[in-house]
Amino acid sequence: MYLGFDGEFGVEQSTSAQAIERGILIAIDEINRAGGVLGGRPLRLISKDNRAVTARGVKNLKEFAQTPDLVAMFVGRFSPVVLEYVDLAHELKMIVLDPWAAADAITRNGRKPNYMFRLSLRDGLAMPAMLKHTLSKGAERVGLLLPNTSWGRSNLVSAKKYFLETPEPHMVGIEWYQWGDQTMIDKYQALRSSGAQAIVFVANDSEAVILCREMAALPPEQRLPIVSHWGVTGGNFVNLVGEDLAKLDFSVVQTFSFYKAEPEMAQRVLAVSDRLFGLSRIEQIESPVGVGHAYDLTHLAARAIDLAGTTDRQAVRDALERVTQYRGLVKYFEQPFTPDNHDALGAEDVF
DSSP: OEEEEEEOTTSTTBOHHHHHHHHHHHHHHHHHHTTOBTTTBOOEEEEEEOTTOHHHHHHHHHHHHTSTTEEEEEEOSOHHHHHTTHHHHHHHTOEEEESSOOOGGGTOSOOSSOOEEEOSOOHHHHHHHHHHHHHHTTOSEEEEEEESSHHHHHHHHHHHHHHHHOOSSEEEEEEEEOTTOSOOHHHHHHHHHTTOSEEEEOOOHHHHHHHHHHHHTSOGGGOOOEEEOGGGGGBSHHHHHGGGGGGSOEEEOOSOOTTTSOHHHHHHHHHHHHHHHSOOSGGGOSSHHHHHHHHHHHHHHHHHHHHHTSOOHHHHHHHHTTOOOEEOSSOEESOSOBTTBOBOOOGGGOO
C-alpha cells in the first residue's frame, strides 16, 4: 500500500521537500514496525519531483491517481503549485495531504466532499499573527512586501480582513515583487519612505536572502524590523545570509519546533531519524516544520485507513474526518478534521 509525495526536490537550495519526505518516512517506519495498516499491510512511499513547476506536478498527480493501492498524495511548500491541484484532485478523487503550503483556498475551496486536508499554517492565521507581532516591535505603521503570485494575493486578502477588524497597526503601502527578482531594496525603500516602521514580508528563502543582504548594507537607522512568513524556513536561508542576519531584526511566524515538542516523543522521533538518516540532533534537522507536520499527517492518514478498513480513497477521505484523539509531535489533536474544517491547526498553534 502506498502514499505518494509530489515535492519540489529539484529547487536549488530548498530543503522543504527533503524535510517532508523524512517526516513521512519516520512515521511510516513506526507504523510498519507496529504492524502496518489493515491488519498487517506495510506502507510504502513513492516520491516524485515537480521542481516547483505546476505542469510537472499535474503530471505527477495524474500518475499517482492511476497507481494501484496508492491511497493519498502529499504535496510540498509552494502554494501556487498546490492551488493548481484543487480542481484535478477532486475530479480524480485523490486525497491531497498538505503539510506546508499555506494559501487559504487550498482547503477552503467550497468543495463538498473536500479532498484537500492540511496540517500546516495557513495565510488566514499567519497574516494576523505577523501583523500583531509588528506591534511588539513598536510599529504603528507597516508596509507589506508580497510576491505577485496566488500566495501573495492570498496573504493580501487576509491582511485586508485584519485591517478592517483591527485598529492597529495601520498599513501604509504594498509593494509587489516577482519570483526571480534579483533585487528587493527599491521596493523596501518605497515602503520605508511611505512611513512604514516595520515590514511584513511574504517570501521563500531565495527572496529573503536577497532582501537581507541588501538591508544589511544600509545604514543601521534605515533597517526596519522584518516580520516574515515561514517560507524562508524551507531552505538554506540562515547559512546563505550568514553574519548579515545578526545586523537585522528578523522574525518568522511558526507552528512547530522540536524544542517545544513533548520531550519523550521528540527523542523517539530523533532516534528513528538517526537510524534512517544519521540525523540525531535537533540542530541537524533542516526545515523542521516540514518534518513535524508530515510526521503527524502520515500517522493521521494511517489511522484513517484503518478506520475505513479499505484502501478505497473515498472511504479513507470520509474516515479522515472521523479520526480523533491523536497525540502527535506537533500537538494533541482531539479531532483534526471535520466535514466543515480541513485545517488541523488553529490560531492557538501559531507563534
